[in-house]
Amino acid sequence: MARKAVAATLASVVLFTVLVVADATVMSAQDNLASTAQASHIESRELLMEQSLAGSVSLQVLTQAQGYLSSNPAGCDTLSQYAGAISAAGASSGEDSGIAYAANATASEAPASSSSSLVSPQRDNLTIVAPFAGDVPGALDLQEVLSVKEVGGGGSVSLERTETHTLNLPIKIDSASSLCAMTLGSLATALSRSPCNATLKQDAFDAVLPGLREDAAALGFTLAAGWVSGGAGCSATYWVTLVEPGVAGATGSFDWTVRGSGKTTA
Amino acid sequence: MRFIDIAVASGYAAVCLSLMIMMNPVATREAAVGAGAQSALDTAISSYIERVGLPFLATSSQTAICSSAAEASNSTLAFDVVVQGEACGSAVARSSPLASSSLTIDLPSRTVVIEAWLVRQ
Helix, strand or coil: CHHHHHHHHHHHHHHHHHHHHHHHHHHHHHHHHHHHHHHHHHHHHHHHHHHHHHHHHHHHHHHHHHHHHHHCCEEHHHHHHHHHHCEEEEEEEEEECCEEEEEEEEEEECCHHHCCCCCCCECCCCHHHCCCECECCCCEEEEEEEEEEEEEHHHCEEEEEEEEEEEEECCCHHHHHHHHHHHHHHHHHHHHHCCCCHHHHHHHHHHHHHHHHHHHHHCCCEEEEEEEECCCCCCEEEEEEEEEEEEEECCEEEEEEEEEEEEECC | CHHHHHHHHHHHHHHHHHHHHHCCHHHHHHHHHHHHHHHHHHHHHHHHHHHHCHHHHHHCCHHHHHHHHHHHCCCCEEEEEEECCEECCCCCCCCCCCEEEEEEEECCCCEEEEEEEECCC
């Protein structure tokens, strides 16, 4: 009887031990699954944040460039250097869902080889800021150096990326350049060929202006122009203002202005 | 002898049962399922942002943004977008979702929060 009791006890011990080991094995597997799922979740979260951070700092860059364009009229004679003067930067940092992040971007004029020589738009993989991603021939193209760093999961899951992208703002630099040359040239010709008389010069100016306005309108610009007598002799000073209205910028539309002037000699 | 035997067996059984209760795999399985759902929602938010683009979220009206959120929603997934603290307010099952996720984006002109839920059927 006693042996049977001991045997039953031992059997129970073995049974319970097997149950505990089995439970521990399942628990361990579930724990691994949970850890993997958690790490995967942190990774997907970091990718999502990387995407939105890259886009938001790029928009900051575009907004700064847009602000420069709208508040700094270009000069007809300095159009080629105008884009080179543009410099913009954006940054963002903080913590979200246990992931610490820092992103920054700097941008300046894109090298000529990747912008002006192109005849068709070139795509960029920063599609989250489309249509401002990529090269657009004749527009303002910016080269952006973008850096994103994220650390999550107590340091176990990190993401670090530094990329170069091309952004654009759709002002028509090439069109403005050709309009400048054509308009100033036409005004110079009209004013210099007319006799040395204010009324006749005004007539010559008025005769050529409507055609110039039409040419400007055809390229999406409005044109204002004027002239004054140079005083001494028969010289005249003339000026033009070209405005590209309602340029679709990254944070709303804006006007871009180009100014030029010239002088005829007596 | 018999008394000791019963006491040891009962004690061991109690310890084993306690261990089995403590090592309940259900909690970790639920955590794994929850993390998987969160990943799916983050991917959905990513797809939505990629589709509409940040310039759209930065410049469009609340009505247009809410329309895009409604278009992106379906019977199992609901989106809402909060622009400068103002939500679309049309999201389904906000009260008892299976899982939810959100992303705050600081845009130059406004702050946008994109929220997504897995809808309980």
